[in-house]
Amino acid sequence: MSEENNSIPTPPSLGGDVQKVTPVTAKKDSGKGFGNYIWKEWVRPIGEAVIIALVITTFLFTTVAIQGMSDMPTVKDGERVFVPKYETWLGKLGIMSFKRGDLVVLKPPSDAPQSTRPLPVVDKILEMLRSTPLVKYVPSTPTYRPYFIKRIVAIADDVVKLENGKLSVNGIKINETHNVPYWQSEDNFDDSSYLANSKSWPFRKDGGNKVEFTVPKKHYFVMGDNRSPGGSEDSRVFGPVTADEFSGRATFVWWPLVSRDEKTGQVSLNMRTLPRPAAFQALNEGKSQPVMPVVKVKPAAVITPTLPTTSPSAPSSVPGSRSPSLPFQHP
Numbered sequence: 001m002s003e004e005n006n007s008i009p010t011p012p013s014l015g016g017d018v019q020k021v022t023p024v025t026a027k028k029d030s031g032k033g034f035g036n037y038i039w040k041e042w043v044r045p046i047g048e049a050v051i052i053a054l055v056i057t058t059f060l061f062t063t064v065a066i067q068g069m070s071d072m073p074t075v076k077d078g079e080r081v082f083v084p085k086y087e088t089w090l091g092k093l094g095i096m097s098f099k100r101g102d103l104v105v106l107k108p109p110s111d112a113p114q115s116t117r118p119l120p121v122v123d124k125i126l127e128m129l130r131s132t133p134l135v136k137y138v139p140s141t142p143t144y145r146p147y148f149i150k151r152i153v154a155i156a157d158d159v160v161k162l163e164n165g166k167l168s169v170n171g172i173k174i175n176e177t178h179n180v181p182y183w184q185s186e187d188n189f190d191d192s193s194y195l196a197n198s199k200s201w202p203f204r205k206d207g208g209n210k211v212e213f214t215v216p217k218k219h220y221f222v223m224g225d226n227r228s229p230g231g232s233e234d235s236r237v238f239g240p241v242t243a244d245e246f247s248g249r250a251t252f253v254w255w256p257l258v259s260r261d262e263k264t265g266q267v268s269l270n271m272r273t274l275p276r277p278a279a280f281q282a283l284n285e286g287k288s289q290p291v292m293p294v295v296k297v298k299p300a301a302v303i304t305p306t307l308p309t310t311s312p313s314a315p316s317s318v319p320g321s322r323s324p325s326l327p328f329q330h331p
Contacts, residue, residue, distance in 0.1 A: 057085065058085060059085055059086060059089060060084075060085055060086055061082060061083060061084050061085055061086070062083050062085055062247075062248070063080050063081065063082055063083065063254070063255075064080065064081055064083055064105050064147055064149070064247070064250070065078070065079075065080050066078065066079045066080070066081065066149060067146070069226055069231070070148070070149070070150075070224040070225075070226050070231060070232040070233065070234075071103070071149050071150070071151070071224050071225045071226060071232070072182075072225065072226045072231070073179060073182045073225065074103065074151075074178065074179065074225045074274065075103075075149065075250070075253060075274070078256070079253050079255060079256070079270075080253070080254060080255035081105075081149070081250040081251070081252065081253055081254070081274065082250070082251055082252040082253075082254050083105055083247060083248035083249065083250055083251070084248060084249065084251060085247075085248050087248060087249055088243075088246060088247065088248045088249075091243055091246075092243075097243075098152055098155075098220065098243060098246065098249065099152065099155070099276065099280075099284055100152055100153060100154065100155060100158075100169070100276075100280040100283055100284055101151065101152065101153075101276030101277050101279075101280025101281060101283075101284065102151070102152045102249050102276060103149065103150070103151050103249065103250040103274050104149070104150060104151075104152060104220075104222065104246050104247075104248070104249050104250065105147050105148070105149050105246070105247040105248055105249075105250055106147065106148050106149075106150065106222070106241060106245045106246045106247060107145055107147060107148070107245050107247070108145070108146075108148050108233070108238060108241075108245075109238045109239070109241065109245075110145070111238070112233065112237065112238040113233060113237065113238075114146070114233055115145055115238075116143040116144065116145055116146075117143060117144060117146050118141045118142070118143055119141065119142045119143060119144055122141065122142060123141045126138055126139070126141050127141075147247060148233075148234075149224075149250060150222035150223060150224050150232070150234050150235075151222060151223055151224070151225060151277075151280075152220050152221070152222055152280075153167060153169065153174070153221055153222065153223050153280070154169050154215050154220070154221040155215065155220055155221075156215055156216065156217045156218055156219055156220070157214065157215060157217065158170055158214070158215045158221070159171070159212045159213070159214050159215075160198065160212065160213045160214075160215060160221055161198050161211055161212045161213070162196060162197060162198040162236070163196075163197055163198070163211065164191040164192070164196060164197065165180075165189060165190050165191040165192075165196040165227060166180075166191075167223075169283060170283075172283060172289065173289065174279045174280070174283065174289065175279050175289040175290050175291065175292045176277065176279050177277065177278060177279060177290050177291075177292060177293065178225065178277040178278075178279070179225040179226075179227060179277075180227060180292070181292065181293050181295045183226075183227045183228055183231075184295040184297065185295050185296060185297060186228075187297050188228040188229070189227055189228065190227055190228055190229045190230075190231065193229055193230075195230075195236045195237070197211075198211055198212070198213055198236075199211045201213070201236050201237075202236075202237060203235075203236075203237060203238055203239035204239075215240050216240060218242055218243070219240035219241065219242055220235075220240060220241055220242070220243065221235045221240045222234050222235045222240075222241060223235060223236065250274050251273065251274055252271070252272070252273055252274060253270065253271060253272050253273075253274065254271055255270075256270050257269070257270060257271060258270050278290045
């Protein structure tokens with residue numbers, strides 16, 4: 001009796017010898033993988049965000065910080081205003097135009113006295129380096145062109161006149177109730193300087209032969225609402241400007257959200273719109289001017305004389321004296 005064969009038969013070879021297959025794995029390029037990571041996780045998202053921000057601020061809207069007091073009391077130092085940029089592009093396409101009374105953000109002409117300023121922070125660093133004896137060479141301070149915020153008071157072909165600080169356009173006396181009473185009540189209204197009279201405006205090349213000034217075609221005449229002596233550097237100094245210099249129209253104050261009255265300490269909502277003043281709206285629509293309010297000037301401070309302690313001829317201040325002419329406020 002034959003023994004049972006329990007061995008497992010080996011399958012026949014198909015077409016030759018059987019070879020062991022080894023799986024192929026891709027070699028990792030560590031340098032390329034890190035580059036892809038930087039591109040996908042950092043460079044691309046940041047680049048897309050920058051492009052979107054540029055598109056928004058160039059074509060849709062932007063915000064501008066107010067530096068200085070040249071448009072007091074309408075806007076104050078440190079506030080931020082909303083500027084719809086699409087209005088500027090619509091103006092360039094001829095679909096809309098800026099009107100009298102609009103509050104515009106603009107670049108001043110390059111030859112204006114305050115058209116350039118030292119770059120913040122950098123000028124302080126360079127100043128410190130100049131005072132260090134070990135540093136032999138320090139580069140000149142870089143500058144930039146700041147934005148001004150001014151009000152359009154006249155457009156092309158308008159005849160402008162300013163006498164004793166009072167504005168007239170096309171023979172119509174403009175009752176600027178939005179700013180003149182404020183400065184009159186502060187007893188700081190400029191009615192006598194060379195800027196308060198159109199005949200002596202420094203930009204004029206006609207020698208001041210005429211009191212009136214006609215705004216050239218495609219130009220605008222802008223002024224700050226600050227009518228104190230030296231309160232604003234505007235078209236009275238550098239002349240009329242074109243719409244190409246406009247960044248846009250300031251329409252809304254959005255920051256700070258609240259404000260605190262320095263006298264009463266009362267906190268109130270600070271956000272507000274910036275419409276055209278009633279006087280300029282009336283001028284645009286051919287209506288009568290608003291009535292100027294009766295202004296009560298603040299009483300002069302009374303100084304009680306005291307007996308001299310050292311010198312009997314010591315001079316005393318004069319109560320109620322006007323403030324001296326100040327340099328131009330920051331725009």
